[in-house]
Amino acid sequence: MKIGIVIHSHTGNTYSVARKLAEKLAAAGHSAVIEQIKPVDSKQTDPKKIRLEKLPDLGGYEGLVLAAPVQAFSISPVMKTYLQQLPALNGKKVACFVTKGLPFKWTGGNRAISQIKSSAESRGGKVVETGIVVWRGGGREKEISDLVERLAKAF
Numbered sequence: 001m002k003i004g005i006v007i008h009s010h011t012g013n014t015y016s017v018a019r020k021l022a023e024k025l026a027a028a029g030h031s032a033v034i035e036q037i038k039p040v041d042s043k044q045t046d047p048k049k050i051r052l053e054k055l056p057d058l059g060g061y062e063g064l065v066l067a068a069p070v071q072a073f074s075i076s077p078v079m080k081t082y083l084q085q086l087p088a089l090n091g092k093k094v095a096c097f098v099t100k101g102l103p104f105k106w107t108g109g110n111r112a113i114s115q116i117k118s119s120a121e122s123r124g125g126k127v128v129e130t131g132i133v134v135w136r137g138g139g140r141e142k143e144i145s146d147l148v149e150r151l152a153k154a155f
Contacts, residue, residue, distance in 0.1 A: 022034055064094045
């Protein structure tokens with residue numbers, strides 16, 4: 001299966017998890033490509049004013065992973081802008097994850113996952129797995145490993 005991993009990574013944390021997921025998917029026989037969403041102006045934080053560089057063409061992917069950091073208890077403004085432009089997914093399997101600094105999943109993680117999930121489902125995607133990685137504190141590597149395993153098995 002050809003899987004697109006579409007991410008926004010502000011500090012590199014989300015990208016590092018996406019890279020591990022891509023490696024796991026490849027080891028399972030899938031083709032995984034990481035596509036980064038980048039703003040034209042990295043200082044712009046208003047989703048209504050954010051303009052994105054090139055948008056990935058999702059047509060060639062059979063599965064999709066959407067991922068971004070949590071910022072201000074919500075999905076990052078860059079990913080929020082992207083989700084507003086998300087094309088029809090026509091029954092594609094979709095997984096999503098977020099990375100965050102604050103402990104407890106209710107400090108923005110659950111809301112961010114809900115935002116991604118809602119956008120994907122409203123465009124006809126079938127969300128098969130989700131996850132949250134808390135970056136600070138102990139246990140991060142196990143969280144990442146568990147997340148990568150669950151997401152890879154979903155495809």
